[in-house]
Amino acid sequence: MIIAIAAVLVAVAIGVGIRLGVVKAKDDPAVWHVDPLTSANPKTPNWHRVVPADSTVDRHPDRDAHPPTFTASASQLGAAFDAVAMGDERVAVVAGSAAEGHVTYVQRSKLMQFPDYVSVRFVDLPDGGSTLAVFSRARYGQKDFDVNKKRVERWLDATQKRLA
Template structure:
């Protein structure tokens, strides 16, 4: 009896992992330009959005973000391009392969152009802070291309 229960639990676990790793994603849900009018941060339970004023041309800042994103472990560009001015990246967790989606663009803000980065989880009710950490890490590495949050 215990053996059947353990086998059933194992099958359910494998099915869950397979679903997370193999389920198709409707990119239209995630590849949407984030909106911001002022610099600042907006944190949710499974998301984090940051807007920063930029100090260089938008195309240069987006190219720098693209380079950083593609150098991030388990991250790939899944929609958009630097030329389009809107890019969405998928980053998967190391163990379970949970996908997070990060969309990047430059918008006109009240005080000038803003780099807006919106990172969110697809599954679960909490991202354990990984989206915020990723976005803040990218912003820190952009250095003088963005104005730090006050």
């Protein structure tokens, strides 16, 4: 019985230590504020990216998709996307801004506060309208249960509705 209680206490202490380490880890813009149009593929499989067809990224068949186009300008698209992103839970800006056309957000998981970084670039199209590039990736781990893909799809869907 004492061994079981000790094991539980050790497990709790380890969990608390991991959570404190995750929460105190700095969101370094030099590392996480990247251009989704040119960013390299992470070595871990816990990411999702949406980039226009003419992007120079090394496309991954399961983790890269094409973005929608919008009739709004890139600045209008940026404002709408930013409102959606900042309206989600546990989201903060790491660097840049939608008004500048390039922004990186961090969204932390509810329980353990694991950070995911979402870099976005808003692009005016030559014939009018706009599009965007979004690169969402986890800082820790290997598996994200499609959290990054679902976030990108949710934010894009909400942005399209906001601009409709």
